[in-house]
Amino acid sequence: xxQFLSFVRKEFIxxxxxxxxxxxxxxxxxxxxxxxxxxIKNEVKDIRVTVLDQxxxxxxxxxxxxxxxxxxFIPKGEVKTEAEAIxxxxxxxxxxxxxxxxxxxxxxxxxxxxxxQILSDGSEPNQAxxxxxxxxxxxxxxxxxxxxxxxxxxxxxxxxGGITGMNIKVNSRLLFNPxxxxxxxxxxxxxxxxxxxxxxxxxxxxxxxxxxxxTMEILLASPLxxxxxxxxxxxxxxxxxxxxxxxxxxxxxxxxxxxxxxxLFTYLLVSCIYIFTSLMLGxxxxxxxxxxxxxxxxxxxxxVPTIYLSGMVFSVESMPETAQIAxxxxxxxxxxxxxxxxxxxxxxxxxxxxxxxxxVIEGIIFLLLSWKFFKTRxx
Amino acid sequence: xxxxxxxxxxxxxxxxxxxxxxxHVTFEVHEGEIFGFLGANGAGKTTAMRMLCxxxxxxxxxxxxxxxxxxxxxEQVKRHIGYMSQKFALYDDLTxxxxxxFFGGIYGMSPKKxxxxxxxxLTELGFESERKTMVKSLPLGWxxxxxxxxxxxxxxxxxxxxxxxxxxxPVTRRQFWELIYQAADRGITVFVTTHYMDEAxxxxxxxxxxxxxxxxxxxxxNLKRQFNGxxxxxxxxxxxxxxxxxx
Numbered sequence: 225x226x227q228f229l230s231f232v233r234k235e236f237i238x239x240x241x242x243x244x245x246x247x248x249x250x251x252x253x254x255x256x257x258x259x260x261x262x263x264i265k266n267e268v269k270d271i272r273v274t275v276l277d278q279x280x281x282x283x284x285x286x287x288x289x290x291x292x293x294x295x296x297f298i299p300k301g302e303v304k305t306e307a308e309a310i311x312x313x314x315x316x317x318x319x320x321x322x323x324x325x326x327x328x329x330x331x332x333x334x335x336x337x338x339x340x341q342i343l344s345d346g347s348e349p350n351q352a353x354x355x356x357x358x359x360x361x362x363x364x365x366x367x368x369x370x371x372x373x374x375x376x377x378x379x380x381x382x383x384x385g386g387i388t389g390m391n392i393k394v395n396s397r398l399l400f401n402p403x404x405x406x407x408x409x410x411x412x413x414x415x416x417x418x419x420x421x422x423x424x425x426x427x428x429x430x431x432x433x434x435x436x437x438x439t440m441e442i443l444l445a446s447p448l449x450x451x452x453x454x455x456x457x458x459x460x461x462x463x464x465x466x467x468x469x470x471x472x473x474x475x476x477x478x479x480x481x482x483x484x485x486x487x488l489f490t491y492l493l494v495s496c497i498y499i500f501t502s503l504m505l506g507x508x509x510x511x512x513x514x515x516x517x518x519x520x521x522x523x524x525x526x527x528v529p530t531i532y533l534s535g536m537v538f539s540v541e542s543m544p545e546t547a548q549i550a551x552x553x554x555x556x557x558x559x560x561x562x563x564x565x566x567x568x569x570x571x572x573x574x575x576x577x578x579x580x581x582x583x584v585i586e587g588i589i590f591l592l593l594s595w596k597f598f599k600t601r602x603x
Numbered sequence: 604x605x606x607x608x609x610x611x612x613x614x615x616x617x618x619x620x621x622x623x624x625x626x627h628v629t630f631e632v633h634e635g636e637i638f639g640f641l642g643a644n645g646a647g648k649t650t651a652m653r654m655l656c657x658x659x660x661x662x663x664x665x666x667x668x669x670x671x672x673x674x675x676x677x678e679q680v681k682r683h684i685g686y687m688s689q690k691f692a693l694y695d696d697l698t699x700x701x702x703x704x705f706f707g708g709i710y711g712m713s714p715k716k717x718x719x720x721x722x723x724x725l726t727e728l729g730f731e732s733e734r735k736t737m738v739k740s741l742p743l744g745w746x747x748x749x750x751x752x753x754x755x756x757x758x759x760x761x762x763x764x765x766x767x768x769x770x771x772x773p774v775t776r777r778q779f780w781e782l783i784y785q786a787a788d789r790g791i792t793v794f795v796t797t798h799y800m801d802e803a804x805x806x807x808x809x810x811x812x813x814x815x816x817x818x819x820x821x822x823x824x825n826l827k828r829q830f831n832g833x834x835x836x837x838x839x840x841x842x843x844x845x846x847x848x849x850x
Contacts (some may be wrong), residue, residue: 230704231708231709320798438689439692441688442707449678
């Protein structure tokens with residue numbers, strides 16, 4: 225243990241003595257979080273929509289049918305209460321809920337203020353607004369046709385100054401992120417990126433440096449077991465990642481006022497698992513290359529697809545199918561998805577079980593592969 | 604130097620696919636001896652040395668170092684040896700003292716003992732003023748001496764030196780060999796590979812490897828007599844030109 229600790233101490237000296245790596249490790253992450261997030265608008269397809277119908281009359285049925293047959297929508301049945309709808313949102317099974325107010329048909333015909341409310345998932349604000357707009361188009365298309373029908377069958381309506389009847393009031397409401405703030409959406413992605421950068425790139429560089437300098441031979445010729453050497457290299461980066469996580473949470477919470485809706489414990493758990501997976505990826509890279517430069521290039525090559533595929537900038541749902549399948553092997557995708565659910569929607573642990581399992585499996589695969597490569601290298 | 608055997612190799616072999624890097628090598632090294640391990644590039648010296656250090660498993664044959672089997676007891680082997688590789692291998696961004704503290708630490712020495720030894724060592728080397736100096740700003744000769752001191756910092760029974768004086772000027776090489784003699788006087792067995800034939804003359808006994816096999820093994824004086832040469836260079840040239848392997 226004492227041998228191990230003197231090794232960890234040495235690793236910290238390396239880091240503290242190099243101003244460039246200090247800057248990358250301890251200043252850049254916080255700056256990245258503070259930078260405003262610009263999220264690009266995406267095309268939205270396959271909107272999973274469910275209906276909360278309090279009237280069940282001829283018009284609500286017609287609108288529901290139009291939604292169901294529209295190419296942009298996938299009908300997901302009906303719910304009875306708003307609570308039921310919110311639960312479906314949390315599980316990630318629907319994207320939109322169309323709520324028809326009570327006595328829809330009679331209000332539409334007589335008092336002229338029939339109302340529709342559209343609920344959407346605000347944790348992805350840009351997509352949410354596009355989804356709502358599509359739904360509004362369907363409703364206004366229906367309204368127009370209805371007005372024309374009425375006008376031709378009951379021309380007397382026209383006499384009272386144009387088509388005034390048949391107004392459907394549509395209002396939309398974003399759930400989970402009612403202010404529609406993009407930084408809320410941006411934070412999980414940035415945290416995912418920073419962790420990958422530190423755990424994956426910096427760790428692999430630190431390990432490869434020993435090999436490049438020739439000190440690895442000396443270490444291997446010492447009685448220290450190989451596993452201790454690797455662990456001692458990983459620990460400082462794990463500590464730094466946890467420190468960054470803590471400061472980022474403070475910045476987002478107290479300065480940017482991004483609330484943590486779910487439990488902090490769940491979020492930290494998922495983050496720790498993601499840190500583990502990223503460290504193992506860094507370890508794997510370090511066993512594949514011989515120079516620090518190569519380690520850095522490979523890490524960067526991994527980071528670019530991560531930006532595109534993780535859902536950090538572009539939503540996974542609006543990607544082509546092949547890209548969606550490919551996104552599953554990007555660990556950051558799972559982390560971002562889980563942290564959005566926890567931070568913004570406030571779901572409990574069991575709803576992010578899929579993400580956790582994916583991260584753990586990937587981490588273990590990276591670990592086994594690195595162990596295999598490490599063994600062959602020794603010979 | 605005593606008659607006690609500290610390194611014993613019997614038919615030690617390392618094969619990579621069809622290529623036999625080290626081919627049934629047999630020799631003994633005695634305690635306190637300076638044993639020169641010579642051979643042209645690619646002769647299989649480094650491979651043999653790596654096996655003796657417990658860094659690589661023999662394909663056939665066996666070897667014991669400090670009484671421990673290199674194939675099965677490499678942890679114990681590593682505990683009793685020091686190793687200095689071809690590459691200069693100190694941490695550039697650590698001070699002299701930090702480097703020594705680190706290596707003392709990974710060999711399980713207590714902080715108190717490490718401190719005492721550092722002071723002794725630096726005084727002995729006349730190096731006390733450089734205690735807090737970053738290793739990268741030291742001249743190469745000093746780094747080399749420091750690397751050797753590190754290799755024997757934990758008082759190993761045997762120290763393996765893999766071409767320790769590559770790229771160092773003759774005066775520094777001479778000084779470096781003074782350190783090697785001092786270590787041998789303290790009873791540390793020195794196992795050294797080199798390309799410099801004048802250095803071969805400094806060894807108690809020398810083995811010369813050609814194409815993975817040991818072709819000659821004796822004291823420099825006996826070897827010169829046997830091969831009718833005036834210097835170790837003549838001996839080495841007589842043997843090495845028969846080599847079929849190149850780099």
